[in-house]
Amino acid sequence: MRDLLRSWHRWRGVHLTWMCLLSSMLHSRAKVLEKTFEGWMRYRDECLEKIANDPYPTGPFCNRTFDMYACWPDGSPGTIVNVSCPFYLPWFEKVKHGIVSRQCGPDGQWVLVNGTQPWRDYSQCEEGMESTTEESVRKLMVSFKVLYTVGYSLSVLTLISALLILTIFRKLRCTRNYIHANLFASFGLRAISVIVKDALLEKRWGMAIIQVSDWEVLLSNEAAVGCRVAQVVMQYCILANHYWFLVEAVYLYKLLIGAVFSEKNYYTLYLYLGWGTPVVFVVPWMMAKYLKENAECWALNENMAYWWIIRIPILLASLINLLIFVRILKVILAKLRANQKGYADYKLRLAKATLTLIPLFGIHEVVFIFATDEQTTGILRYIKVFFTLFLNSFQGFLVAVLYCFANKEVKSEMKKKWQLWKLDHPMLFCTQ
Structure with a gap:
């Protein structure tokens, strides 16, 4: 969720500039925001349903989870787990072939950054820089x-x-x-x-x-x-x-x-x-x-x-x-x-x-x-x-x-x- 919010705040900076001048442009972007949130809700519900229904593997593994950004399956210890970029992103068509990655540690726990936040590489799912x-x-x-x-x-x-x-x-x-x-x-x-x-x-x-x-x-x-x-x-x-x-x-x-x-x-x-x-x-x-x-x-x-x-x-x-x-x-x-x-x-x-x-x-x-x-x-x-x-x-x-x-x-x-x-x-x- 933090990564999604970071993208949202960067996008909002441009959004506010147009907002004060061209109301029609502002609210067309507001409509995009509304659709994005609706897409995120649908993505979350599908993920939670998948988590509940998929069978569990044997032996140690990193638990399946929805981290507010992407839906993660069970991970094998010591491996990199890749999933497709979430479809709710407003710029999904530009990054639909990209992946977001997380690392499953040897102990069967997701690798963390600073001991609190999960490590995640979502660079392929980011919107490109402004032209x-x-x-x-x-x-x-x-x-x-x-x-x-x-x-x-x-x-x-x-x-x-x-x-x-x-x-x-x-x-x-x-x-x-x-x-x-x-x-x-x-x-x-x-x-x-x-x-x-x-x-x-x-x-x-x-x-x-x-x-x-x-x-x-x-x-x-x-x-x-x-x-x-x-x-x-x-x-x-x-x-x-x-x-x-x-x-x-x-x-x-x-x-x-x-x-x-x-x-x-x-x-x-x-x-x-x-x-x-x-x-x-x-x-x-x-x-x-x-x-x-x-x-x-x-x-x-x-x-x-x-x-x-x-x-x-x-x-x-x-x-x-x-x-x-x-x-x-x-x-x-x-x-x-x-x-x-x-x-x-x-x-x-x-x-x-x-x-x-x-x-x-x-x-x-x-x-x-x-x-x-x-x-x-x-x-x-x-x-x-x-x-x-x-x-x-x-x-x-x-x-x-x-x-x-x-x-x-x-x-x-x-x-x-x-x-x-x-x-x-x-x-x-x-x-x-």
Whole structure:
């Protein structure tokens, strides 16, 4: 068992690298782990049955045994006993002609190492070392993990700061900034949910495997509850993030093109659209996963029809954003050609900020609309993963900067507050 665990821990090191980036790859490997454990249980049961039924030899001999790794027959004193590599190994096809060996001592006892552990040569049953390509991919995935962890962490810090600014200063409280605040919250929740989900997965797959019961705990449904909840929350936050960006686009469209309307009434509808719409899609997806694909942490998409329950509304929101972007761009260009310089300057400032973000948000979703994880391979897959992780993780930071810290209204209000604070605390700024 110790030798099997050593192989498992080495394999898990690569496993965790992919885990934090490509959930589908992670859970395909988790499925391999589950099948490996099931194979080990079957191998053990067959071995114990053989041990119980085979006749015993006469004279001294090393006792038949199952040492948690391989099934050993009775051994003649002073000989090397060879058996085939266990069939439950994930890489069995590569080593099916190999053997594992133990030595039966002259006294009819299995030879031990350090007086406790049985001597065993299982070199022919080990998985080969990682190829240069696999090692390069592993390092690339580690870099990607660092990239998006930094991006989400930076986004959370800036978004929290931006939310505090919009809520503390009374003069900044208006429908437009309320929508911005909800957008900031959706980005922050998305970032936090991704970080929490990764932490739970690392805790789950990083647990120490010492004995058989640890395998059973690792693969049990009870152990997967936490990461399943995290997966559901993450999917909700991602959808909410997309639909609050859609709210931003719709609000801007109504502001620049639509007729006069009651902002107070529409704000309630915006809340339903931003926070309520995701529930309509997440609940059916959750039910489909529970009833049809209730395995591991619900990130393995064996039936893509269930995954499209989440993907279609995301693509729909991105396409609508892109259409609104094109429409507003035409209006602004028409105004510029007509030299209407007096056209609501604050609206144009708002339009510039939003127009900077709408294509950033929507284009990468639209570009990769048909380049799903199942259809992309090789360099194209890594390019997609890089751009998706970079844009998704740093986008919250960009939103906070453009909608808050670079906003003239916000900067003006912060400058006023700073001047008032200086007047209230003159002793801190007096010169000697």
